[in-house]
Amino acid sequence: MTFVELEDGTKPTSAALMRQVVSHLTENRTRLREEWARRIGEAQLLTAMTREEIFAEATLIYDSYVDAIATRTLETLEAYAQDLSERTVPRGVETHEVLGMVLLLRDVLARSLFAKYQSDSELLDRVLDAYEPAANAIAITVAAGFVRERERVIREQQEAIRELSTPVLRVRERLLILPIIGAIDPLRARQLTEQLLRGIRAHRAKVVVIDITGVAAIDASVANHLVLTVEAARLLGARVIVTGLSPEIAQTLVKIGVDLRKMSTVGDLEGGIEEAEHLLGYTVVPTAKPAPA
Amino acid sequence: MQVPILKQGPYLIATVQSALTDADMMQLRDALVAQVGQHRARGVIIDVTALDVMDSFAAGTLQDVAHMARLRGAETVIVGIQPDVAFAMVHMGLTLEGVATSLDLEAGLAHLDLSTGVSSHR
Numbered sequence: 048m049t050f051v052e053l054e055d056g057t058k059p060t061s062a063a064l065m066r067q068v069v070s071h072l073t074e075n076r077t078r079l080r081e082e083w084a085r086r087i088g089e090a091q092l093l094t095a096m097t098r099e100e101i102f103a104e105a106t107l108i109y110d111s112y113v114d115a116i117a118t119r120t121l122e123t124l125e126a127y128a129q130d131l132s133e134r135t136v137p138r139g140v141e142t143h144e145v146l147g148m149v150l151l152l153r154d155v156l157a158r159s160l161f162a163k164y165q166s167d168s169e170l171l172d173r174v175l176d177a178y179e180p181a182a183n184a185i186a187i188t189v190a191a192g193f194v195r196e197r198e199r200v201i202r203e204q205q206e207a208i209r210e211l212s213t214p215v216l217r218v219r220e221r222l223l224i225l226p227i228i229g230a231i232d233p234l235r236a237r238q239l240t241e242q243l244l245r246g247i248r249a250h251r252a253k254v255v256v257i258d259i260t261g262v263a264a265i266d267a268s269v270a271n272h273l274v275l276t277v278e279a280a281r282l283l284g285a286r287v288i289v290t291g292l293s294p295e296i297a298q299t300l301v302k303i304g305v306d307l308r309k310m311s312t313v314g315d316l317e318g319g320i321e322e323a324e325h326l327l328g329y330t331v332v333p334t335a336k337p338a339p340a
Numbered sequence: 341m342q343v344p345i346l347k348q349g350p351y352l353i354a355t356v357q358s359a360l361t362d363a364d365m366m367q368l369r370d371a372l373v374a375q376v377g378q379h380r381a382r383g384v385i386i387d388v389t390a391l392d393v394m395d396s397f398a399a400g401t402l403q404d405v406a407h408m409a410r411l412r413g414a415e416t417v418i419v420g421i422q423p424d425v426a427f428a429m430v431h432m433g434l435t436l437e438g439v440a441t442s443l444d445l446e447a448g449l450a451h452l453d454l455s456t457g458v459s460s461h462r
Contacts, residue, residue, distance in 0.1 A: 275430040276427075278430040279427045282421045282425075282435070282441050284419070284442035
């Protein structure tokens with residue numbers, strides 16, 4: 048056992064063992080890195096990246112990995128994990144790919160340690176005891192960093208969609224339009240109501256046309272919410288006309304037994320605006336005959 | 341706390357200025373219905389802008405006022421319900437069925453002018 052540096056003649060401490068592991072990993076850097084990159088390819092991970100990119104990434108991870116083991120701190124690795132996530136999340140790299148990649152490296156390194164120390168099983172035990180907690184901590188750090196970054200991106204996108212999704216538009220004095228596009232979940236339904244009621248106050252609206260042509264279907268609770276919104280708008284002194292109901296939505300509304308005297312509905316947005324103009328006392332007159340096509 | 345009732349042309353205007361107890365609410369109802377006869381009023385406006393909560397008793401009493409005033413020949417409009425209050429009310433099923441509502445005093449006056457066919461600006 049020439050490579051075991053015994054400190055004061057006793058068994059090596061775990062710190063000394065880790066030093067050995069680190070020097071082993073540093074010496075065999077090229078071989079282990081290539082082995083790892085090959086295994087990543089075999090496992091079909093990181094398919095969104097080219098071979099060269101994977102190899103470059105592997106080098107970076109390998110070095111921060113060894114650095115984390117050597118310094119016994121996760122700071123460099125945390126910074127790297129953050130950086131890795133920021134680069135890979137927008138390219139559609141999945142959580143299982145990143146985690147799988149890190150676990151593969153853990154596996155490759157453990158196997159090389161196993162090969163190196165297999166003649167002395169007691170020493171091997173101690174080396175693995177020292178190596179594995181560090182390797183696990185690294186895997187957790189990278190995976191957690193990746194998931195955190197993904198969640199941050201998702202939160203930002205949700206925020207952006209939410210802001211875009213509920214415009215309240217003034218068409219004429221006292222007439223608002225609220226076009227709704229896409230699925231309505233309970234959260235969005237609440238937000239719609241809030242924006243509509245505030246819009247009615249701000250614009251002193253008397254009539255509001257809610258156009259739901261872009262909504263394919265709604266469930267019973269959202270349908271009920273819609274009815275409540277219509278009634279709340281009435282308490283503020285505004286009439287609501289709902290337009291563009293799909294057959295599915297019509298069926299839902301009938302099924303939950305909506306009182307149709309409370310809710311005016313018109314087939315399409317054009318009809319809804321005409322009805323609203325009529326309620327407000329507008330007449331739209333063409334100034335000239337349309338030019339022949 | 342008593343609610344002041346102002347006479348404005350053919351209309352009576354009651355402005356609720358703070359949260360009312362049930363007794364205050366009933367007093368307001370009786371005073372309004374009595375004054376509709378006294379002043380030969382054609383319309384009643386109850387302004388609840390200052391209220392940040394409306395319970396079932398208050399909503400029920402406002403509805404009673406509207407129906408009683410109609411029997412005595414005056415149209416009632418509730419004005420100034422806040423957006424949050426409106427949504428809380430419909431959640432509790434307090435939809436003020438059969439009672440006219442308007443955004444604020446101005447819109448309420450316009451509504452009465454239209455529905456009673458008289459003008460407050462004489």
